[in-house]
Amino acid sequence: MAGKHRDDTVLELERTKIKPPPMFKVLILNDDYTPMDFVIIVLQKFFALDREKATQVMLKVHREGRGVCGIFSKDVAATKVELVRSFAKQHQHPLQCMMEEN
Ligand code: TYC
Secondary structure, three states: OOOHHHHHHHHHHHHHOOOOOOEEEEEEEOOOOOOHHHHHHHHHHHHOOOHHHHHHHHHHHHHHOEEEEEEEEHHHHHHHHHHHHHHHHHOOOOOEEEEEEO
């Protein structure tokens, strides 16, 4: 059949093209009640930021309303969001955490 080989080659290339996995930003939102020190602890504990970097991220969120804690695969991002929400709830702070595709 005319053109069969060319079509198969195109299909094969499409099929074998490997896309990178979608990545997700984990964000925290500002509020008026969560203590700054608690936010810094969260960023150190769940996102492995050192105290200086955690302070920078916390202040950015405080001033601008939201900020990125890190970028992860979907499962890891979802787990971090749950861990932060649970930790904030346990300490009775209204800190909000969410994920969004990068
Ligand atoms: N705005 C809070 C305060 O003044 C501090 C804060 C920063 C809260 C970042 C949440 O994600 C946040 N105590």
